[in-house]
Amino acid sequence: MSELMEKARILNQTTKSLQKQSAAAKNDALLLIADELRRNQDYILQENSLDIEGGKLANWSPSLFDRLLLTQERIQQIIEGLIQLVELNDPIGETIESWNRPNGLSIQSIRVPLGVVGMVYEARPNVTVDAAALCLKTGNCVLLRGSSSAIHTNRALVHIMKQALSKSKISPHAIELLEDTSHETAEELFRLNGYLDVLIPRGGASLIQNVIQKATVPVLETGVGNCHMFIDETASFHMACDIVLNAKMQRPSVCNSVETVLIHQNWPHTRPFIEFLHQHHIEIRGDEVLSSMFPYVKTATEWDWENEFLAPILAAKIVDDTNHAVFHIDQYGTMHSEAIISETQEHVDQFLQEVDAAVVYHNASTRFTDGEQFGFGAEIGISTQKLHARGPMGLKALTTTKSIVKGTGQIRES
Numbered sequence: 001m002s003e004l005m006e007k008a009r010i011l012n013q014t015t016k017s018l019q020k021q022s023a024a025a026k027n028d029a030l031l032l033i034a035d036e037l038r039r040n041q042d043y044i045l046q047e048n049s050l051d052i053e054g055g056k057l058a059n060w061s062p063s064l065f066d067r068l069l070l071t072q073e074r075i076q077q078i079i080e081g082l083i084q085l086v087e088l089n090d091p092i093g094e095t096i097e098s099w100n101r102p103n104g105l106s107i108q109s110i111r112v113p114l115g116v117v118g119m120v121y122e123a124r125p126n127v128t129v130d131a132a133a134l135c136l137k138t139g140n141c142v143l144l145r146g147s148s149s150a151i152h153t154n155r156a157l158v159h160i161m162k163q164a165l166s167k168s169k170i171s172p173h174a175i176e177l178l179e180d181t182s183h184e185t186a187e188e189l190f191r192l193n194g195y196l197d198v199l200i201p202r203g204g205a206s207l208i209q210n211v212i213q214k215a216t217v218p219v220l221e222t223g224v225g226n227c228h229m230f231i232d233e234t235a236s237f238h239m240a241c242d243i244v245l246n247a248k249m250q251r252p253s254v255c256n257s258v259e260t261v262l263i264h265q266n267w268p269h270t271r272p273f274i275e276f277l278h279q280h281h282i283e284i285r286g287d288e289v290l291s292s293m294f295p296y297v298k299t300a301t302e303w304d305w306e307n308e309f310l311a312p313i314l315a316a317k318i319v320d321d322t323n324h325a326v327f328h329i330d331q332y333g334t335m336h337s338e339a340i341i342s343e344t345q346e347h348v349d350q351f352l353q354e355v356d357a358a359v360v361y362h363n364a365s366t367r368f369t370d371g372e373q374f375g376f377g378a379e380i381g382i383s384t385q386k387l388h389a390r391g392p393m394g395l396k397a398l399t400t401t402k403s404i405v406k407g408t409g410q411i412r413e414s
């Protein structure tokens with residue numbers, strides 16, 4: 001039997017026992033994982049350096065290195081995410097609503113686990129732990145299929161998490177890592193109906209397109225983040241500088257960083273703003289107005305409006321008004337995170353209402369589109385689709401509902 005089938009079968013056999021665990025037992029397991037990660041930091045960093053060395057030989061992009069690299073600080077953040085998850089309420093068993101019918105039936109809708117989650121994800125090792133922890137807390141078993149570029153790190157992390165689980169009431173088989181990282185095997189996973197209840201692809205456009213075309217398992221889709229920031233005519237100069245710098249430079253490689261600024265034609269601070277970005281080593285690719293104003297602003301191509309740079313590069317365009325900004329976002333946005341900086345309430349209301357995205361912001365950085373920042377402890381991905389869940393997906397997105405109907409012998413007559 002292939003590794004994939006064997007692990008899928010084991011996960012399936014583990015779901016029932018996991019679903020019976022109490023909130024306390026699941027929280028204890030998460031705390032044991034946090035402890036074990038803390039004690040094994042050197043081992044994790046050593047395995048991570050093997051992946052990083054492999055990347056140097058393969059000439060990876062800076063954004064891939066940034067995703068993959070672990071440091072003591074990043075391991076600490078992973079551990080803190082686990083502690084936050086422990087502190088959150090267990091959604092399983094929660095009553096969402098209940099009502100009575102005229103015939104005396106009582107109906108109660110409660111949250112239940114999805115079952116077995118299949119996760120195909122990018123080379124960010126924190127996702128290995130975040131996904132496993134979110135799934136455990138919601139009573140879901142998880143099949144982790146991380147990037148081949150992160151295989152040493154992922155093996156170490158899953159080994160450590162299984163060791164922790166072996167000291168808990170939860171079976172170590174609630175988490176399995178698929179070590180065969182070929183794309184062909186990933187595609188088999190997309191079609192594991194009967195073994196997987198949901199598939200969550202987390203990554204770039206090529207992964208998502210492949211999943212949409214080939215998956216037969218229900219998919220909770222994430223998506224790329226071609227995020228925009230509209231600087232309205234009344235925007236504060238200092239606020240615009242602070243927010244755009246943060247949204248572009250705090251972590252340029254991630255999906256919630258900003259890729260294009262749209263500047264209102266009457267904003268009085270365009271010149272010092274562009275100079276500010278240049279001083280902060282941001283490469284600017286502008287429309288014809290901006291590229292003729294500044295020698296260092298390159299002319300943007302169609303590609304620049306359409307794609308994520310995932311690097312210290314920003315596209316910039318002068319727009320007529322809010323309508324024009326919304327029109328540009330409709331054309332090029334990926335329905336991830338979109339922001340307006342403005343002091344004009346009418347424009348703010350129009351932008352927040354008309355822009356169709358998972359998260360829309362007023363006077364804040366798009367970098368907040370993140371499970372931990374939303375108060376969810378972590379996220380399993382950021383959904384840019386509309387069904388089941390949208391935006392950062394935390395514990396509740398990993399549940400479904402069950403209706404419990406209680407009667408006293410009622411039968412249906414019509």
Ligand SMILES: NC(=O)C1=CN([C@@H]2O[C@H](COP(=O)(O)OP(=O)(O)OC[C@H]3O[C@@H](n4cnc5c(N)ncnc54)[C@H](OP(=O)(O)O)[C@@H]3O)[C@@H](O)[C@H]2O)C=CC1
Binds near residue numbers: 181
């Ligand atoms: N909305 C969200 O939640 C998120 C969005 N993103 C977006 O993801 C992108 C970054 O991810 P990136 O580094 O490009 O990761 P990729 O999309 O290249 O890879 C993600 C995972 O999918 C696998 N994979 C890639 N292509 C295929 C395929 N055709 N068939 C089967 N498996 C495949 C990869 O395996 P292998 O590496 O082994 O080839 C990896 O495990 C950015 O665009 C970012 O915005 C990222 C994370 C979250």
Ligand SMILES: N[C@@H](CCC(=O)OP(=O)(O)O)C(=O)O
Binds near residue numbers: 122
């Ligand atoms: N959670 C992230 C954002 C979502 C994410 O995973 O993005 P990406 O780095 O593109 O995989 C963060 O802001 O830290």
